[in-house]
Amino acid sequence: MSGFTDDEAFGARRSAAHEVGQKLDDLSVEDLAERIALLRREIERLEEACAAKQAARMRAGSIFKV
Numbered sequence: 001m002s003g004f005t006d007d008e009a010f011g012a013r014r015s016a017a018h019e020v021g022q023k024l025d026d027l028s029v030e031d032l033a034e035r036i037a038l039l040r041r042e043i044e045r046l047e048e049a050c051a052a053k054q055a056a057r058m059r060a061g062s063i064f065k066v
Contacts, residue, residue, distance in 0.1 A: 018035040027035070 018038060024032065
């Protein structure tokens, strides 16, 4: 037995998960493109959450104004 897992032996693809500041040298162009798409989706999700919180704050502010 060689000690390799099936993933290592057959060169399984890495997860598209990305860590801010991680080393990019070992990533392929395809891996980088996947991560860019992933991060763009995450930015959209964050912007939507921010807009929802701002709207809730405005609604609450209008209810509690003196």
